[in-house]
Amino acid sequence: MVWSNGYQLQSRDYRIERVLGQGGFGITYQARHLKLDQDFVIKTPNEHLQLDPEYPKFVDRFIKEGQRIAQLCTNPHPHIVRVFDLFQEGDTHCMVMDFIPGENLLQRVQGQGALPEAEAVRYFQQIGGALQRVHEAGLVHRDAHPGNIMFRGDQAVLIDFGIAGEMVPVTVSSKYGWNPAFAPFEQMRGFREPTVDIYTLSASLYYALTGKRPASSFDRKIDDVELVPPKKFVPSLSNTVNKAVLKGMELNPKNRPQTMGEWLSLLHTHIPITTVSPRYQKLQLFLAAGKWREADEETARLMLQVAGREEDGWLDEDSINQFPCEDLRQIDGLWVQYSNGCFGFSVQKRIWQECGGKVDYYETECRLGDRVGWRKEGKWLRYDECTFTSKAPPGHLPLYYGNYVCGVRLDDVMWEVEGVYILLLSRPDL
Known part of the structure; x- marks a missing residue:
C-alpha cells in the first residue's frame, strides 16, 4: 500500500510527510525524522511488484545496489545524493536518502x-x-x-x-x-x-x-x-x-x-574573443599560441592583481575565498577552451572531487598531486620540473601562484604543502 501522510513508521523514527513520486517500480516519500527534526527521502518498491515472480531478485538488487551507493558516501561527492540507511518496514524494503528541497x-x-x-x-x-x-x-x-x-x-x-x-x-x-x-x-x-x-x-x-x-x-x-x-x-x-x-x-x-x-x-566553456576582458587578452594570446608556461605565469600575475596581493606575491585564505567569481570563471574558461578541456581550475576541481573532495593533506592533496602529475614517486616536483606542454596529465595546469607552486612554498626548504590551492578548488562557484 501507499503510506498516507502522517503515517509513522514502526521500525524507524520517521513520519511520512507526503508522496514525492510514484512510478511502475517505486515510490518516494518525503519523511520527517522525529528525533533529528530533519527531512529525508524514503524510497520503496511498489507493493504490487510482490506478485511478480522475479520480485525476490528485484529486491536483492535493490538492497545490493543501495549498499554500493551508500559506500560512495564514505567519501561524499557533492553532486551525488547520499544514502543513509537500508531497512524493512514490515515486508517493505526502504532506502533513506538526502531530501533536496529545490527544483529539478x-x-x-x-x-x-x-x-x-x-x-x-x-x-x-x-x-x-x-x-x-x-x-x-x-x-x-x-x-x-x-x-x-x-x-x-x-x-x-x-x-x-x-x-x-x-x-x-x-x-x-x-x-x-x-x-x-x-x-x-x-x-x-x-x-x-x-x-x-x-x-x-x-x-x-x-x-x-x-x-x-x-x-x-x-x-x-x-x-x-x-x-x-x-x-x-x-x-x-x-x-x-x-x-x-x-x-x-x-x-x-x-x-x-x-x-x-x-x-x-x-565539454568545455566556449568564450568568444569579443567577450574576453582586455585584462585577460595577454593570457588568451599565450594560451592560443600554446605557450603554457608563459600562460601559467600570466595567470599568477593576474590573480595577484585582481586580489590586490601583488606586493605580497602570494594568495592567502581570505584572498582565495573573496576572489571575484567572474574573474575566476573567465580565467578558468580560457584555460579550458584553449587546452581542449585538459587544463583549468574546473578540470582540477573535478579531479579533486574524484580524489575525495576534502581540504586535507594525506587523503586528498597527495592523491590530487599524484593524479595531475605534481608528484612523482611520493615527492612534489619543483616548478621547473613540471610539464608545460599539451602532453601534460589532465589538470596539470595552471599551478603557479606567486611564491606558491602546486600549493607549495618555493622558499620552504622542506617543501611544506599548503592548503591554499585546495581552498580554491573547494569554492562552490567554480
Whole structure:
C-alpha cells in the first residue's frame, strides 16, 4: 500500500510527510525524522511488484545496489545524493536518502526557459563528475534525465539512481525503468554500460540548452527521425558544446565517448574573443599560441592583481575565498577552451572531487598531486620540473601562484604543502 501522510513508521523514527513520486517500480516519500527534526527521502518498491515472480531478485538488487551507493558516501561527492540507511518496514524494503528541497532541471527549464550555455555547462560538468564516481564504483545510473538532476543552491545534484530500472519485472514489462525521451536505444534491450549514461546526460544537456526534448533514440532508430542539432535552435551556441552533445547522443554506443571523462573533455566553456576582458587578452594570446608556461605565469600575475596581493606575491585564505567569481570563471574558461578541456581550475576541481573532495593533506592533496602529475614517486616536483606542454596529465595546469607552486612554498626548504590551492578548488562557484 501507499503510506498516507502522517503515517509513522514502526521500525524507524520517521513520519511520512507526503508522496514525492510514484512510478511502475517505486515510490518516494518525503519523511520527517522525529528525533533529528530533519527531512529525508524514503524510497520503496511498489507493493504490487510482490506478485511478480522475479520480485525476490528485484529486491536483492535493490538492497545490493543501495549498499554500493551508500559506500560512495564514505567519501561524499557533492553532486551525488547520499544514502543513509537500508531497512524493512514490515515486508517493505526502504532506502533513506538526502531530501533536496529545490527544483529539478525539468522544472527550472519549464519555468524559466533554456539555460545560458555557460550555466548549463557548469551544471553538467558537475553531474558528469558525479557519474564518473558512480562508474568507478561499478554502477551505471541509467536515468540521468532532467527530472533526476536537482539544484541545491548553485550546485547540481544527481538523485534517484534508477535502481528499479536495472531489471524489468514481468508484471510491468510494458513500463519503462527510465525516461524514454532521454534513453539510448540499446537501453531498451537491457544494455548496462557507462555509454548509456553518456547518452542520457547529453540528451539532458540538449534539453537544458534548447528547452526542447530531443528526438527519441527509438524514433531515430526505427523511423529515421532526424536529431536536430541544438545549435539550430540556439544559433549562439558554441560549436564545441554543440559537438559534445551530438557526439554523446550517437545512436551507436561505439561511436560515443567510451568514458565520462572523455565526454567531459569535449565539454568545455566556449568564450568568444569579443567577450574576453582586455585584462585577460595577454593570457588568451599565450594560451592560443600554446605557450603554457608563459600562460601559467600570466595567470599568477593576474590573480595577484585582481586580489590586490601583488606586493605580497602570494594568495592567502581570505584572498582565495573573496576572489571575484567572474574573474575566476573567465580565467578558468580560457584555460579550458584553449587546452581542449585538459587544463583549468574546473578540470582540477573535478579531479579533486574524484580524489575525495576534502581540504586535507594525506587523503586528498597527495592523491590530487599524484593524479595531475605534481608528484612523482611520493615527492612534489619543483616548478621547473613540471610539464608545460599539451602532453601534460589532465589538470596539470595552471599551478603557479606567486611564491606558491602546486600549493607549495618555493622558499620552504622542506617543501611544506599548503592548503591554499585546495581552498580554491573547494569554492562552490567554480
